[in-house]
Amino acid sequence: MRAWATFRRNHGIPCTNPVTAVAHCSAMWNSLAFRLWRAAYLRAVSSAFATVPLYRETWALHGRTDPVLVPGKTGSNGGALPADGVHRRLVDTAPLAGGSTEPDPARGLAGLLTRATHRPSHRLVVIVDSDVTRPPTGLPRGSRGCVLHPDAATAAGDEPVIREVVDTLRRGERVLTVGEGKDLDALTAALPAQLPPPDRVPHHRIDRPGTGPFGLLHDPLLGYLGVLRECGRLHVDHWHVYVRETAGGLAFTVLDRTSPRLVDVLIGGGVPGEVHACPKHGSPVIET
Amino acid sequence: MNVEILDPRVDPEPSGWAGFVGSHGLHPVWRYPLLRLEAWTARNPPVLAVVRDHGLVVGGLQVMVCRSWRTGRFGPPVTRRPVRWRPRWAEVYLPLHSGYPAAAFHPDADAPAAVREFERALVRWVGPGLLGVLYRAMTAELADAMSGPGRPRREIDPAAGLRPPETFDAWRASLADDVRATIDEIDADPDVRTDVGAGRDDLDATELAALLNAHRARQDARAWSGGQRSRFAGLHMDTRSPVSPAYLDALLRRSNVLTRTYRTAAGRLLGFNTMINDRATAAFHHWAALSRQDGGQPGLYLHAYAQAVAKAIERGTTELTAGRAMLDEKAALGFHDTRELHTVAAPRPLLGDRWSAAAWRRRPGSTRPRQHVPGA
Numbered sequence: 001m002r003a004w005a006t007f008r009r010n011h012g013i014p015c016t017n018p019v020t021a022v023a024h025c026s027a028m029w030n031s032l033a034f035r036l037w038r039a040a041y042l043r044a045v046s047s048a049f050a051t052v053p054l055y056r057e058t059w060a061l062h063g064r065t066d067p068v069l070v071p072g073k074t075g076s077n078g079g080a081l082p083a084d085g086v087h088r089r090l091v092d093t094a095p096l097a098g099g100s101t102e103p104d105p106a107r108g109l110a111g112l113l114t115r116a117t118h119r120p121s122h123r124l125v126v127i128v129d130s131d132v133t134r135p136p137t138g139l140p141r142g143s144r145g146c147v148l149h150p151d152a153a154t155a156a157g158d159e160p161v162i163r164e165v166v167d168t169l170r171r172g173e174r175v176l177t178v179g180e181g182k183d184l185d186a187l188t189a190a191l192p193a194q195l196p197p198p199d200r201v202p203h204h205r206i207d208r209p210g211t212g213p214f215g216l217l218h219d220p221l222l223g224y225l226g227v228l229r230e231c232g233r234l235h236v237d238h239w240h241v242y243v244r245e246t247a248g249g250l251a252f253t254v255l256d257r258t259s260p261r262l263v264d265v266l267i268g269g270g271v272p273g274e275v276h277a278c279p280k281h282g283s284p285v286i287e288t
Numbered sequence: 289m290n291v292e293i294l295d296p297r298v299d300p301e302p303s304g305w306a307g308f309v310g311s312h313g314l315h316p317v318w319r320y321p322l323l324r325l326e327a328w329t330a331r332n333p334p335v336l337a338v339v340r341d342h343g344l345v346v347g348g349l350q351v352m353v354c355r356s357w358r359t360g361r362f363g364p365p366v367t368r369r370p371v372r373w374r375p376r377w378a379e380v381y382l383p384l385h386s387g388y389p390a391a392a393f394h395p396d397a398d399a400p401a402a403v404r405e406f407e408r409a410l411v412r413w414v415g416p417g418l419l420g421v422l423y424r425a426m427t428a429e430l431a432d433a434m435s436g437p438g439r440p441r442r443e444i445d446p447a448a449g450l451r452p453p454e455t456f457d458a459w460r461a462s463l464a465d466d467v468r469a470t471i472d473e474i475d476a477d478p479d480v481r482t483d484v485g486a487g488r489d490d491l492d493a494t495e496l497a498a499l500l501n502a503h504r505a506r507q508d509a510r511a512w513s514g515g516q517r518s519r520f521a522g523l524h525m526d527t528r529s530p531v532s533p534a535y536l537d538a539l540l541r542r543s544n545v546l547t548r549t550y551r552t553a554a555g556r557l558l559g560f561n562t563m564i565n566d567r568a569t570a571a572f573h574h575w576a577a578l579s580r581q582d583g584g585q586p587g588l589y590l591h592a593y594a595q596a597v598a599k600a601i602e603r604g605t606t607e608l609t610a611g612r613a614m615l616d617e618k619a620a621l622g623f624h625d626t627r628e629l630h631t632v633a634a635p636r637p638l639l640g641d642r643w644s645a646a647a648w649r650r651r652p653g654s655t656r657p658r659q660h661v662p663g664a
Contacts, residue, residue, distance in 0.1 A: 050361045053329065057534050060297075060328040069365065091498045092533070096331065097360030 034277075037284070040255050041242040042067065044263055052261045054081075054092035064264075066244065077248030080264040083221050090260055099259025105131045106147070107223030107257065108240050109178065109216070110138035115235070116201045116216055116227045117176060124168045126161060128153055128179030128187055129203065131220035150179070153187040162190060169195040178216065179203055204228065206250065207268035209288060219267040222252055226286065233278050233285040243275050243286055250275070250286060289346075289402060291409035292338045296324040302338050308345040313568045314392055316542050317385045318348070322535065326384065329532035333363035334383075337409065339393070339402045347393035347402050351421075352379045353414060354527045362529075372415025381424040383528040384535075385573065387447035387611045387629070389426045399433035408640035421639060423632040425612075431630035436641070440633045446626035448610045448618040452600045459597050462622050470587040471594050480558065480585055484548040484595065486565065491547065493537035496560055496576070501530045503576035507613065531574075545573070548595060550588055558585050561592040563599060570605040572596050593621045 048055040049069055059069050064079020086093065090101045106127060114120060121140040127147045135145035148161040168175050169191070175198035177184050184200045191197070203218040215228035225243075226236045236243050242253040249270030254262045273288035294302060301320040309318045316322055320336070327333040332354040339347035354377050355363075382390045393399045411418055423434045425444065435441050453459050460468065474480055508526070539562065540547050546565045550558040559577030564570060575592060578584030593610070600608040610623050 049365075053530060053532060056362050057329050057532050061325070061534055089494050089533075091501075092494070095360055096362070096530070 033282075034284075037238055037242065041244070041253055044242070044253055044255055044261075045069075047258070048261050048263045051095040051097065052093060052263075053096070054086070054089050055261070055263060057092070077266065077270070078244070078246035078251070078264070080244075080246045080248050080251035080266050080270075082248070082270060083219065083265050083267045086262065086265050087221055093260035093262065095259055095261065101260050103221050103223075103260055103262075104134065104257075105129070105218075105220050105223055106134060106136040106145075107254070108237055109136040109145075109224045110140070111239060112216060112224055112227045112237055113139075113176070113201075115229060116214055117199055119174070119199070122176040122199065123171075123173035124165065124175045126165060126175065126177045126187075126198070128177055128183040129218075148187070150183040150186065153183055154190050162187075165198065166191060166195065169198065174199060176201065204234070205268055206271045206273075206288065209234070219252070222254055222262055222265060222267060225252055225267075229278075229281065231278060231280045233280075233287070235278060235281065236275070236284045236286060238284050243284070245273065245275055249273065250288070289339065289341045289398070289405050291402070291406045292340065293351075293409055293413040294336045294338065295333070296320060296327045296336060297333065302336075302345070304340075304345040305336075305338060305348070308348065308394075312392060312394070313566060315385060315388065315564050315566070315569075315571060316539060316545060317382055317388075318350070318392070319542075322538055323350070325532065325535040325538055327363070329362065329535060330383075330529040331359055331362055332379075332527045332529070335413075337406050339397070339406065341397065346397040347391070347399070349380050349392075349406055350382060350390040351410065352381055352383065352527055353377075354379055372417055374417045375419055376414060376417050377419045378410055378414065378421045379424055379527060380421060380426075381527075384531065385571070386425055387571070387609055387627075389430050389629075391423070391426065391430055399430070403434050404640050404642065407634065411636075411639055418636060418639070420633060420635040423634070425629045426632060428628050428630060431632050434632040434634065436634075436638070438635065438638050441630055444629050444631050445612045446615070446628050447612050448615055448623040449625040449627055450597065450600075450608045450610070450621075450623045451625065452597060452605060452608055454601075456598045456601050459601070459622055460594075464620060467590055467620055470590050474585070474588060474591040477585075479553050480550055480588075481553060482548060482550050482591075482595075484546055484599075486546050487543040488540045488547045491537075491540055491549065493533040493540065495557055496540075496549075497531050497533040497536045499557060499560065499578070500536070500574055500576040504531075506579060511613065546599060548592060550577070550585070550592075556583075559588045559592070561596065563596050565599060565603055565605075567603060567605055568607075570596075570600045570603065570608045572608065572610040589617075590621065593618075597622070 045067065049059055058081060059075065059079050063070055063073025063075035065074050066078055068074060090103065094101045121143045123143060125136060125139060125143055125145045127136060128150055130150055132147050135147050139145050146161050146164065152159045165175050177187055177198045177200045181202040184202060188197050201214045201216055204215040206217065206219065216224050217226035217234055218224050224237065225241050226234050229235050240254065240256045242255055244251045244264065248266050250273040251264040251266055253264055271288050273286050275284055275286050278285045292302060305320060323334060323336060332352040334350045334352050337349040337351055338345055380390045382388055393402060407421060410421065423431065426434060431441060539545055544565055546563040547560060549560045552558060561572065562574040564573050572593065575589060577588050580586055597608065610618050
């Protein structure tokens with residue numbers, strides 16, 4: 001079912017499911033779709049409290065809000081945890097039953113590419129980021145993903161990834177580069193001048209938002225969280241991510257990954273912001 | 289005599305409990321704030337049964353009410369209505385201090401009567417789903433009080449102990465040459481740095497807990513593959529939980545807990561040990577070290593034991609205990625004494641039976657048992 005949803009979004013096929021289709025209707029966002037989004041978050045909170053040591057300890061001993069799990073205990077920042085604290089305790093983010101404790105900084109990229117680039121797919125997707133060590137998964141059929149360290153982006157000709165980029169461009173196929181703007185500039189400069197430049201989507205950090213027209217909200221711990229759309233607003237990847245306003249800033253939850261379980265994480269040191277529905281698209285956007 | 293059962297997660301500390309723990313020299317695992325931390329972060333949370341006689345606390349038992357030994361979930365939130373018909377069993381056991389019994393009574397208390405009263409109270413508290421009670425790692429005296437017709441009993445791995453000699457040199461002289469040489473090598477190794485202190489608040493409990501849980505998982509795997517005696521029908525009936533950083537942090541801050549850490553010159557944690565440094569009965573409590581594959585230092589535990597013995601002698605401790613595993617290795621360090629431990633199973637139909645306690649008292653040649661109270 002999830003594979004179909006990913007395929008449908010990547011290929012721009014309209015949603016026919018009467019339950020999920022309401023998410024596309026701005027008029028309904030504040031009612032049923034929001035409740036479904038909220039229900040997914042509550043399930044993640046409940047599961048984390050019941051099975052993941054980090055959240056069990058934090059919320060049982062100090063408390064949380066929205067929802068309150070232990071009567072009388074409300075904790076600080078609504079129970080949200082700073083990203084560096086979660087990173088330090090990654091070993092406790094795996095459920096009791098076991099699981100990976102390794103974060104995936106490329107998580108969520110595949111589902112956002114269509115909206116970030118307005119193209120159904122690219123032959124090659126290159127992430128240029130020192131935090132990303134594994135290629136993205138779940139790309140559309142025919143697309144391949146790879147990663148490139150920013151320091152290697154200038155080593156034209158010697159780096160296998162750059163050779164692959166050059167070969168793909170020479171064949172007239174499209175290449176998409178994703179990463180910090182300056183790193184993408186360096187990569188483009190390292191390519192032969194006679195080749196067409198690759199498409200590019202820069203990373204936005206929650207504490208250093210870009211101006212667009214393209215961009216992906218990225219965090220080294222949680223992965224890709226949202227996309228800058230043509231309306232100029234930062235849209236949350238609400239299929240996979242929940243975001244909540246807390247006293248400590250915007251807290252993000254990865255809904256579809258159970259290990260490491262990342263719930264209510266204050267990224268970028270905790271950036272204050274608001275969550276509301278986009279007037280054009282109806283889906284949730286954040287403003288910082 | 290009456291028994292009150294408390295859930296440390298939500299119930300306040302019972303009156304007189306801290307005094308009972310202090311006056312009977314019980315180890316920190318019996319302290320109510322630590323019990324609360326343990327209960328919130330356990331798969332099978334412990335509850336505390338407090339035995340009172342005319343209002344005075346005369347005994348206590350720590351009981352894990354278990355739902356499953358394979359569950360991947362913490363104990364259900366206390367706000368949920370208890371599912372009284374759900375099958376569960378109870379284990380009277382200290383999962384974090386397994387060489388000691390999870391029952392302690394005043395020397396003058398009628399332990400068999402207290403145990404039966406406890407069982408009746410537990411049946412009322414848990415509900416009809418209670419299948420029985422397992423009394424694990426009980427001393428022989430306590431096991432006598434819990435035994436009876438229809439209650440299977442068996443001896444399990446004993447706990448190792450040492451009566452410290454007068455001087456450290458005397459203990460050192462009793463060691464084999466290779467053990468002494470290993471201890472000296474670690475003392476002389478410039479890449480191994482150690483520090484120790486009581487009531488420590490300068491340590492990162494998250495780092496220590498991660499090392500301890502990894503060490504326990506490794507030891508458990510080795511014990512199971514080696515055919516541990518407590519294996520039952522090939523099942524890994526492990527009802528314990530990982531040690532939480534919050535619990536460990538609170539434990540290390542106690543004034544009678546000594547913590548020794550081992551680090552490389554670059555600051556990487558190689559191992560650590562906690563020791564309950566009570567004058568009556570000291571315990572080599574937690575030990576964890578990096579495996580050799582992960583860059584650990586072989587033989588580090590020998591040095592830790594040597595330092596623990598030195599501290600016990602310095603404190604004038606009458607007994608230093610060292611848990612239930614690796615008895616041969618501990619014997620090489622002078623821990624030749626062993627304390628017999630027994631497990632008694634009480635099935636549901638026999639819980640609270642008056643006749644088995646009475647029969648136990650009437651048995652030929654029976655005398656009033658001397659109850660074991662750690663540190664008494």
